[in-house]
Amino acid sequence: MSNLVIEARGVGYRYEDGTQALNGIDFELRQGETVALLGPNGSGKTTFVLQLPGLLKGEGSISVCGLAVEKANLARIRAKVGIVFQDSEEQLFMPSVLEDVAFGPSNLGLPPEQAAEKAREILESVGMAAAAVKAPYHLSAGEKRRVALAGVLAMSPDILILDEPTTFLDPPAQRDLIQLLASLNQAKIIVTHDVPFARALAHRAVFFQAGRIVADSELETIVRQFRWGLNY
Amino acid sequence: MHIPDGFLSTPVWVAAGAISLPSVAFYARKAQVALDEGRIPLMGVMGAFVFAAQMINFPVGVGTSGHLVGGALLAVTLGPAAAALVMTAILTVQALLFQDGGVLALGANVFNMAIAGVLAGYLPYSYWGSGSRRRAAIFAGGFLSVFTSACLAMAQLVLSGVPIPAALAGVSLALFVVSALIEGAITVAVVSSLQRLNNGWMRKSEAAGRPRLAFVLVAACLIGSVGALFASSMPDGFEKLSEQLGIAARAWNLFETPLMDYEARFLQPEWLRKSFAGLVGLGLIYAIFLGLGRTRRGRLSRSG
Amino acid sequence: MRHVVLERWSRSDSILHRLDARAKLIVLLVYLVSLATLRDVGSLGIAAFVIFPLAGLPASRLPIPALLARSMLVLPFTLTFAAISFVAGEPERASAMLVKSYFSALAVLLVVASTPTPALFHAASSLGAPQALVVVLQFLYRYMFVVAEQAARMWSAALCRGAKTSRRSRKQSMVAASGMLAALFAKSYQRAAAIHKSMLARGFTGRIPLIELPRWRRADVAFLGVGSIFLLSARLLPILWP
Numbered sequence: 001m002s003n004l005v006i007e008a009r010g011v012g013y014r015y016e017d018g019t020q021a022l023n024g025i026d027f028e029l030r031q032g033e034t035v036a037l038l039g040p041n042g043s044g045k046t047t048f049v050l051q052l053p054g055l056l057k058g059e060g061s062i063s064v065c066g067l068a069v070e071k072a073n074l075a076r077i078r079a080k081v082g083i084v085f086q087d088s089e090e091q092l093f094m095p096s097v098l099e100d101v102a103f104g105p106s107n108l109g110l111p112p113e114q115a116a117e118k119a120r121e122i123l124e125s126v127g128m129a130a131a132a133v134k135a136p137y138h139l140s141a142g143e144k145r146r147v148a149l150a151g152v153l154a155m156s157p158d159i160l161i162l163d164e165p166t167t168f169l170d171p172p173a174q175r176d177l178i179q180l181l182a183s184l185n186q187a188k189i190i191v192t193h194d195v196p197f198a199r200a201l202a203h204r205a206v207f208f209q210a211g212r213i214v215a216d217s218e219l220e221t222i223v224r225q226f227r228w229g230l231n232y
Numbered sequence: 233m234h235i236p237d238g239f240l241s242t243p244v245w246v247a248a249g250a251i252s253l254p255s256v257a258f259y260a261r262k263a264q265v266a267l268d269e270g271r272i273p274l275m276g277v278m279g280a281f282v283f284a285a286q287m288i289n290f291p292v293g294v295g296t297s298g299h300l301v302g303g304a305l306l307a308v309t310l311g312p313a314a315a316a317l318v319m320t321a322i323l324t325v326q327a328l329l330f331q332d333g334g335v336l337a338l339g340a341n342v343f344n345m346a347i348a349g350v351l352a353g354y355l356p357y358s359y360w361g362s363g364s365r366r367r368a369a370i371f372a373g374g375f376l377s378v379f380t381s382a383c384l385a386m387a388q389l390v391l392s393g394v395p396i397p398a399a400l401a402g403v404s405l406a407l408f409v410v411s412a413l414i415e416g417a418i419t420v421a422v423v424s425s426l427q428r429l430n431n432g433w434m435r436k437s438e439a440a441g442r443p444r445l446a447f448v449l450v451a452a453c454l455i456g457s458v459g460a461l462f463a464s465s466m467p468d469g470f471e472k473l474s475e476q477l478g479i480a481a482r483a484w485n486l487f488e489t490p491l492m493d494y495e496a497r498f499l500q501p502e503w504l505r506k507s508f509a510g511l512v513g514l515g516l517i518y519a520i521f522l523g524l525g526r527t528r529r530g531r532l533s534r535s536g
Numbered sequence: 537m538r539h540v541v542l543e544r545w546s547r548s549d550s551i552l553h554r555l556d557a558r559a560k561l562i563v564l565l566v567y568l569v570s571l572a573t574l575r576d577v578g579s580l581g582i583a584a585f586v587i588f589p590l591a592g593l594p595a596s597r598l599p600i601p602a603l604l605a606r607s608m609l610v611l612p613f614t615l616t617f618a619a620i621s622f623v624a625g626e627p628e629r630a631s632a633m634l635v636k637s638y639f640s641a642l643a644v645l646l647v648v649a650s651t652p653t654p655a656l657f658h659a660a661s662s663l664g665a666p667q668a669l670v671v672v673l674q675f676l677y678r679y680m681f682v683v684a685e686q687a688a689r690m691w692s693a694a695l696c697r698g699a700k701t702s703r704r705s706r707k708q709s710m711v712a713a714s715g716m717l718a719a720l721f722a723k724s725y726q727r728a729a730a731i732h733k734s735m736l737a738r739g740f741t742g743r744i745p746l747i748e749l750p751r752w753r754r755a756d757v758a759f760l761g762v763g764s765i766f767l768l769s770a771r772l773l774p775i776l777w778p
């Protein structure tokens with residue numbers, strides 16, 4: 001009946017020093033939908049998305065694919081929500097590409113051989129099969145990003161979250177990423193400052209400001225309303 | 233201070249290994265608990281930090297500069313067991329990938345720098361770290377960690393029969409003192425900067441669990457020495473045993489080691505000779521039991 | 537960095553590269569222990585221990601002069617003590633030191649240059665090294681260059697702002713350098729926290745998953761058997777037939 005994959009109500013988060021990073025966030029995401037999260041630095045976008053797989057725990061309620069984000073459900077939720085972090089160096093922490101992509105499937109219970117096989121399949125699908133035995137350190141930024149995405153896709157998530165995915169990517173790498181993401185049918189949340197990138201993938205956008213969502217509508221409307229570009 | 237292979241005599245590197253191996257197994261197992269908290273990545277990354285930190289030069293005047301070794305810094309921020317594990321990993325990488333120190337000599341280098349050096353770096357802080365003498369304690373830790381490991385390395389070379397004339401020994405000791413002073417100074421400087429960034433990184437200095445281990449180690453060495461001295465007064469039992477174990481005795485002789493006849497012949501003072509052999513024996517037995525205990529547990533956890 | 541060469545070497549291909557890492561490690565240990573316990577370096581007994589690594593050189597298909605040269609890293613330390621031993625009237629000890637330390641280093645280098653580092657760590661783990669140590673080694677190796685690069689960038693940035701000019705007092709430079717180290721420490725700590733989040737996000741349950749090691753092939757077992765027997769016989773020969 002409800003094809004909502006994310007339902008967040010009254011979400012808030014307070015830092016240790018007392019600053020309220022998020023306040024009263026209501027947010028919904030439908031199956032297969034792509035939404036861009038825009039807003040100034042420090043407005044709470046990343047703090048919000050980190051709560052979806054339960055990496056941060058704040059106030060309010062969040063449910064992912066019908067599961068409440070609480071301790072008992074974390075394992076299942078983390079298999080449904082895949083998050084590609086801004087810094088791929090910190091996301092690809094295993095000594096080789098293959099081991100890193102196999103990390104997720106192993107944690108989901110696959111024995112080593114099958115996890116490696118799954119990893120190889122996914123690397124093939126993102127065009128990084130040749131890099132399987134390489135050390136992540138030696139990859140370019142674009143390659144790292146694709147491997148990080150592969151590591152996340154290997155867990156067969158329903159929702160993809162990408163935090164500033166175009167950081168360090170040159171235009172060709174950005175184009176490749178757009179093509180790759182467009183071919184995936186998971187619901188996507190893209191946190192970004194890169195409006196052209198957002199335009200290529202999303203119609204809907206949500207604008208964060210000082211820890212609150214101040215607008216949730218069409219991407220073009222928001223860009224115009226908040227002058228979110230260099231030509232204003 | 234990283235001893236290469238080919239320098240240490242067999243009893244020395246075997247004994248060092250006999251002490252280091254079970255110790256590594258011990259603090260690795262302690263860290264296994266930390267694995268569940270996800271602290272292992274922290275340890276690896278801090279090891280990477282120490283590696284990188286050795287690239288930053290500290291001017292010490294008169295055209296010389298020194299760099300951080302890191303044992304004491306790791307000890308006061310991560311705690312001695314984690315610090316020992318990180319230092320062991322660093323030494324292993326240095327030996328394998330940078331040809332800095334030998335592979336068999338790792339037993340000795342780990343003992344000198346990861347075990348004794350870390351402990352020496354931690355003890356002053358654990359006793360005086362919370363008082364007014366905090367800076368002095370941290371400086372002393374840095375100083376002692378480098379000085380102890382260097383002296384231990386020198387002792388191992390001497391015990392192996394490497395001729396070290398008095399002049400060289402004197403110069404070396406002077407160099408050790410200088411390096412140790414540099415380490416103390418850098419450690420204090422970095423800790424002050426760290427504390428300004430975030431006080432939470434320093435371990436609370438409590439004399440609770442850690443020093444007990446140090447005292448146990450020292451006590452074990454003493455007991456081993458005394459025990460060997462007493463045991464050496466009953467040579468008959470061992471001779472009879474070796475006769476009965478004919479082949480075993482022959483195999484032992486095959487190595488023609490200076491430990492023949494249950495004595496470390498190369499050492500001059502009689503009492504030192506016998507104690508050393510006793511320590512080696514004790515060390516080997518200890519190693520076997522600890523090794524058995526570890527592999528059993530390892531198998532259990534791997535099948536899980 | 538010196539290490540980049542080793543990385544490249546370890547990922548090329550040859551008969552030596554294709555041997556199982558565990559077999560190589562075990563044979564290496566047999567070699568090192570046999571060589572270390574050898575008393576008389578002057579006799580024929582040493583020949584086997586010189587031939588064995590030298591035979592490995594062409595088998596590795598790696599640049600031989602470079603390998604021989606890199607093993608010389610051990611020489612500064614060794615030559616000092618060898619010279620002293622010679623002068624102190626112990627020439628046999630001097631030659632023993634030189635031969636043993638050089639060829640031990642060469643043997644280690646051959647194994648490391650023909651095996652990708654992660655495979656070395658996995659082999660060590662399967663041969664009984666404690667799991668926690670292997671995981672620390674893995675993460676250390678993974679982030680060594682990343683943090684070193686960060687340090688190098690910090691240092692260059694400081695140089696660009698006049699860090700090494702003689703105008704600065706020793707105390708100022710000390711404060712600057714320790715500030716850099718502290719900043720590096722802080723970044724490393726934050727990095728570790730971010731890595732931990734990454735691990736949790738992909739379902740980390742408290743145990744780093746083990747990798748499946750390839751099965752022992754006949755070639756690996758043959759190398760292990762023949763190599764060990766050769767070395768052990770070479771070691772025991774001088775004793776059984778003095």
